Amino acid sequence: MPYNIAMVSDFFFPQPGGVESHIYQLSSKLIDRGHKVIIITHAYAGRTGVRYLTNGLKVYHVPFFVIYRETTFPTVFSFFPVFRNIIIREKIEIVHGHASLSNLCHEAILHARTMGLRTVFTDHSLFGFADAASILTNKLLKFTLSDVDHVICVSHTCKENTVLRASLDPLTVSVIPNAVVAENFRPKSVEEGGSEHPRLGPNDTITIVVISRLFYNKGTDLLIAAIPRILATHRDVRFIIAGTGPKAIDLEQMIERNVLQERVLLLGPVRHEEVRDVMVQGHIYLHPSLTEAFGTVIVEAASCGLYVVCTRVGGIPEVLPGHMTEFAKPEEDDLVAATGRAIATLRAGKVRTELFHDQVKQMYSWTDVAQRTERVYDGISGTLSRDEFYLGAEVEGAWSAARGRPGIQNFALIDRLKRYYGCGVWAGKLFCVCAIVDYLLFVFLEIMAPRTQIDIARDWPKKEVTRAEDTENIDSRPTTVPRKRSARNR
Known part of the structure; x- marks a missing residue:
């Protein structure tokens, strides 16, 4: 009906x-x-x-x-x-x-x-x-x-x-x-410079991606405290951070104070249709939220083939299976340790991130x-x-x-x-x-x-x-339809 x-x-x-x-x-x-x-x-x-x-x-x-x-x-x-x-x-x-x-x-x-x-x-x-x-x-x-x-x-x-x-x-x-519309969050293809079976060497650079509103409840303070420690421990690691909010100035000050301009890239706000292009540049997605009912962004990250490091809060543990995630307490020390474990897991080739996309596609529709x-x-x-x-x-x-x-x-x-x-x-x-x-x-x-x-x-x-x-709509981005209409017909 x-x-x-x-x-x-x-x-x-x-x-x-x-x-x-x-x-x-x-x-x-x-x-x-x-x-x-x-x-x-x-x-x-x-x-x-x-x-x-x-x-x-x-x-x-x-x-x-x-x-x-x-x-x-x-x-x-x-x-x-x-x-x-x-x-x-x-x-x-x-x-x-x-x-x-x-x-x-x-x-x-x-x-x-x-x-x-x-x-x-x-x-x-x-x-x-x-x-x-x-x-x-x-x-x-x-x-x-x-x-x-x-x-x-x-x-x-x-x-x-x-x-x-x-x-x-x-x-x-x-x-x-x-x-998520999994087709909009595909891993980097071979034509785009990706690999069918990605493997990281011991000296390859690992990129950690963060895409979030920069607010307190999204764990931005936790992120600011953890980044210098993660970069000090792992030399071949860099960050890409996208998002905007009141905590953006604190993030910029941390980068200036620790002279991390070459290892932390701030993109500012990104449109939703650009999120996939940012995610496929990374290997790990870091989600330090302090409270979250679901966390759609971590599903998008996994669909793009990223290994997810996230805090064990709210409904996040329900979202993805254990082999796709590394959980941490919402504390600085544990977040740093969990990120370290994720880096070690990727370097050892213990997780097949190239399979994540098809698995997520089966789970969410x-x-x-x-x-x-x-x-x-x-x-x-x-x-x-x-x-x-x-x-x-x-x-x-x-x-x-x-x-x-x-x-x-x-x-x-x-x-x-x-x-x-x-x-x-x-x-x-x-x-x-x-x-x-x-x-x-x-x-x-x-x-x-x-x-x-x-x-x-x-x-x-x-x-x-x-x-x-009923099938999944591949192009799911909202676009305005150019159409003349009278006030009566609206």
Whole structure:
């Protein structure tokens, strides 16, 4: 059954990142499977209004004020008129929000429930429980997820974290990992100067690649401390570092202080389509992150034939098999030691990195991610029965009754208020007020801006695609489709 789906998040292209790539790839594959998908995000420099990307994917860039790291300023209600207009124009049935820190995501789910739409939330991050920022984020997440139909997490560690933070029933949370388009992350071919059976000699230079946002949570401080020690121990090693962020100045100062300009190359920000060209210059990919729900970049690195050194945090241990990775504690000494072990392993020829690409291609597929996400849509829309969706078709009704079956959330305002009221002594009352005001605003908009006055957007023409024809899209990079369109048809 085809659905009309709206993906909503503050994080989308042209900003690079794992969430942005996930939304784009998932949307493209859902379109391939016959669904209609639009994306709602905020305006970026040079990108406002409506854009069409590859495969007819429509993106609404809403003009809202950005306050920090591409996150819009929270107003709770000002987004509702624009959101309602888009939802009605596109005849949306399911609203799918992404990322805990996305303000547009939280507001969209609240407004969608007020409008009587099914909602799904995907969590891409891990958060703590002690610091002030985490406490506020977790309380906001509990507000949003108390009235959502289903939750998706990108790893089992992420699921455990989200269930604890939002006090959810684990049966209402599914694990659907990220993926990569393996064809876009191929090892260096013979024509490009590569080798079919690469072997390192004792005096060959080993290149370590790092591609990351240069923020504290990405382990940049750990990287800054480890690089001089790694280079002092191993003379035939060099670094290539790509990325930008507030820690870039600290990295540059470390290089100047230790006179490492000839052995550490800083590339600055790179476009996503250039990531593969950077990765194939190296032999080892170093990922010193302090927290990570999944870590798509390490899958991309392994697909390019790099041996991965990464910290054992969050969902990273779930991502790749042991023969592709060397794990370290998120500590300076252990990261240096793990990098040394990886260098020794490569020089001894103990790992066949040229086989990684085909192995990763078998493990991860966006088509599989789209199929599993589609099953979530079937479950919340009623196409699948509760037992089939939550517990599996083989589960007996008596067992599920004894366990206490979860159900799809209903839209009655009184039931929604009961769920919000249970979110805390003071926060619960505040959440109920927000839900009531949102409902009154919805009634006001229905009277003052009737649906009959809103033009219905024309769908992007597409050929019929059967489920059996699903294949990986080799060219997965988002590109704007040059097409003239009137304001009415957008």
